[in-house]
Amino acid sequence: MANIKSARKAARQAVKRRAQDASLRTQLSSAVKNVKKAIAAGDKAKAAAALERSRAVIDRIAAKGVVHRNHAARQKSRLAQAIKAMA
Numbered sequence: 001m002a003n004i005k006s007a008r009k010a011a012r013q014a015v016k017r018r019a020q021d022a023s024l025r026t027q028l029s030s031a032v033k034n035v036k037k038a039i040a041a042g043d044k045a046k047a048a049a050a051l052e053r054s055r056a057v058i059d060r061i062a063a064k065g066v067v068h069r070n071h072a073a074r075q076k077s078r079l080a081q082a083i084k085a086m087a
Helices: 005-041 044-063 069-084
Strands: none
Touching: 005 044, 005 069, 044 069
16 A cells, blocks of 8 residues: 555545446447447448447547547447448
8 A cells, every 4th residue: 555645545546437437448348239239230320320329439439548549430430331331
């Protein structure tokens, strides 16, 4: 445990930040999972709508720095490719 007052405060803040980041990562994976479910169902219009909703979530989480912006871009790209490949 930290002995200096500022280090104790930093440790407390880190715990809160970790909890918030974990929550945001869960939102991210849920958004991606919803799009993948729509793709698996075979409904292209529904999948495209789910992608638009998840894009906002992915962008917001990347903007906060929870995940790297390239990671977010890669996820959006792969989901869009999967929807485009649907017949």
